[in-house]
Amino acid sequence: MVVKFEDRFGAALPKVGIRPTIDGRRGGVRESLEGVTMEMARVAARLISENLRHPNGAPVECVIADTTIGGVAEAAACAEKFRKENVTVTLTVTPCWCYGAETMDMDPHTIKGVWGFNGSDRPGAVYLAAVLAAHNQKGLPAFGIYGRDVQDFDDVARIPEDVAEKLLRFVRAGIAVSWMRNKSYLSIGSVSMGIAGSIVDPHFFESYLGMRVEYVDMSELVRRLELGIYDHKEFEQAYSWVREKCKEGPDNNPPELQHSREKKDEVWATSVKMAMIVRDLMVGNPVLRESGWEEESLGHHAILAGFQGQRQWTDYFPNGDFLEAILNSSFDWNGIREPYLVATENDSLNGVAMLFGHLLTGTAQLFSDVRTYWSPAAIERVTGWVPEGEAANGLIHLINSGPTCLDATGKQRTNGRPVIKPFWEVTEDEVHACLDATLWRYANLGYFRGGGYSTDFLTEGGMPVTMSRVNLVKGVGPVLQIAEGYTVDVPQHVHDVLDERTDPTWPTTWFVPRLTGKEAFTDVYSVMAHWGANHGAISYGHIGADLITLASMLRIPVCMHNVPEELIFRPTYWYACGQDPEGADYRACATLGPLYGSYRR
Numbered sequence: 001m002v003v004k005f006e007d008r009f010g011a012a013l014p015k016v017g018i019r020p021t022i023d024g025r026r027g028g029v030r031e032s033l034e035g036v037t038m039e040m041a042r043v044a045a046r047l048i049s050e051n052l053r054h055p056n057g058a059p060v061e062c063v064i065a066d067t068t069i070g071g072v073a074e075a076a077a078c079a080e081k082f083r084k085e086n087v088t089v090t091l092t093v094t095p096c097w098c099y100g101a102e103t104m105d106m107d108p109h110t111i112k113g114v115w116g117f118n119g120s121d122r123p124g125a126v127y128l129a130a131v132l133a134a135h136n137q138k139g140l141p142a143f144g145i146y147g148r149d150v151q152d153f154d155d156v157a158r159i160p161e162d163v164a165e166k167l168l169r170f171v172r173a174g175i176a177v178s179w180m181r182n183k184s185y186l187s188i189g190s191v192s193m194g195i196a197g198s199i200v201d202p203h204f205f206e207s208y209l210g211m212r213v214e215y216v217d218m219s220e221l222v223r224r225l226e227l228g229i230y231d232h233k234e235f236e237q238a239y240s241w242v243r244e245k246c247k248e249g250p251d252n253n254p255p256e257l258q259h260s261r262e263k264k265d266e267v268w269a270t271s272v273k274m275a276m277i278v279r280d281l282m283v284g285n286p287v288l289r290e291s292g293w294e295e296e297s298l299g300h301h302a303i304l305a306g307f308q309g310q311r312q313w314t315d316y317f318p319n320g321d322f323l324e325a326i327l328n329s330s331f332d333w334n335g336i337r338e339p340y341l342v343a344t345e346n347d348s349l350n351g352v353a354m355l356f357g358h359l360l361t362g363t364a365q366l367f368s369d370v371r372t373y374w375s376p377a378a379i380e381r382v383t384g385w386v387p388e389g390e391a392a393n394g395l396i397h398l399i400n401s402g403p404t405c406l407d408a409t410g411k412q413r414t415n416g417r418p419v420i421k422p423f424w425e426v427t428e429d430e431v432h433a434c435l436d437a438t439l440w441r442y443a444n445l446g447y448f449r450g451g452g453y454s455t456d457f458l459t460e461g462g463m464p465v466t467m468s469r470v471n472l473v474k475g476v477g478p479v480l481q482i483a484e485g486y487t488v489d490v491p492q493h494v495h496d497v498l499d500e501r502t503d504p505t506w507p508t509t510w511f512v513p514r515l516t517g518k519e520a521f522t523d524v525y526s527v528m529a530h531w532g533a534n535h536g537a538i539s540y541g542h543i544g545a546d547l548i549t550l551a552s553m554l555r556i557p558v559c560m561h562n563v564p565e566e567l568i569f570r571p572t573y574w575y576a577c578g579q580d581p582e583g584a585d586y587r588a589c590a591t592l593g594p595l596y597g598s599y600r601r
């Protein structure tokens, strides 16, 4: 992979700024601390750059202030340097006492953390308390990082595990916040079948994510298809790749309704063009400029898009399944590359959850209807199988036409186990394994009169995954829900019976959330019952703690989660809002308000 230190739009990547603060007293104190303070900055920078990557695969770069910061003049010089270097996340580090409000990062737009060294010789940790009090008093929330065990002063180069975990969680989420800022959500079409998430709300995107919403009518696809506004050479290559690699499965439509081979070939061609056009709409394409389509070559600066599809488009044209599936995957005819995120049915709020998952991990995302809760009794009744093991408490059937990435087949491997890798770790063999595990099934013509090709696969069991989603709730605003769990294997005949009862031409993921025995996580049924809408976004791995940290940065309260309490990491402002973490989350988010200004629902 070629590492690029710019995003798809040619903008410099956000950086982490490290601020080594120090006791400003010259004539002994400051001098004795210079070396160790700068050393903390260097080890923090190394930890971050060696462990974290941007969602485009580039290592996260850090910038260290030119001098230690003993007071406001040096704080201002550091802020100026950071401004020039595109620093969006700042980490203040210190082993000693410093002067809180005189050294703190006062920029209202940076995401802030402070690491106070827990040593007994000098009071780094008490500075941490002092400066966090200043942050809270001023309404500039900051994450406090403080090791559990006292370390020796000459041991600053060793970052304890608990500190490293917090540092990395803070930066990972801070970088995700930075990637969204000033990008667009591209709404292609309007509201799909009355789905609330596709009533795209620009105020939510602007206030909470710092994003703009761009709206394009679906007729723009017709114009580009008919006038040939796409790269014709790329189309030839893409079309032959698709016909070679995308295996067609059986057509489930009644024989008298089935489309002719000729029509199906045309649908394939249109589907491939739709994928290219939607990608070009999102991010532009310099090739279009060469053929005179200057305006079209620029795209809409979109980091996330939604395609309405149903119904006006799909009642007449091929559905969006191919474009959504392939753009959301880690590869296409151009090879392995970062996924382009596209939400089906223009469900922007599920799209946002996909965006969070991708920005935190670099992986492709699943998008599904949270369709059916299968209780153990119901499974036994219809299949004769008594669910056992992971499935013992029942299953949630995740299924939807189109949008799920092909990575969700679970055919990538680490130590022989099924995984979904960040795209930069995916191999050519794994691309082929994902394609091999996928059948392309002709769309159900009852639902999709214009035809199209949906993916049909069964996700391998045994993968840790996190399902999440954002909902907009009048009077409350946005809320995030999170359910960590696993994909599950069931015996083939059981899958077949359950799958046949719905649409077997779509991809299935059998999901079981991790239960806590309480509230929404009392049992599998209650998780499904608490889900806030028809869709969920599913990311590989247990990323609930990262999502919670990210949500706190954006001031989106988490209304439901099963993340172990010890992993929850939010700014200390939250502790001032009460001892019940969930209530405190709501109070903190409501009081601070969204990151980018006011919002009222």
Ligand SMILES: C[C@H](O)[C@@H](O)[C@@H](O)C(=O)CO
Residues within 6 Å of the ligand: 310, 345, 369, 400, 401, 447, 534
């Ligand atoms: C074909 C149907 O309209 C599906 O698209 C529908 O079940 C959904 O996916 C609803 O989110």
Ligand SMILES: [Mn+2]
Residues within 6 Å of the ligand: 345, 368, 369, 400, 534, 535
């Ligand atoms: Mn759906």
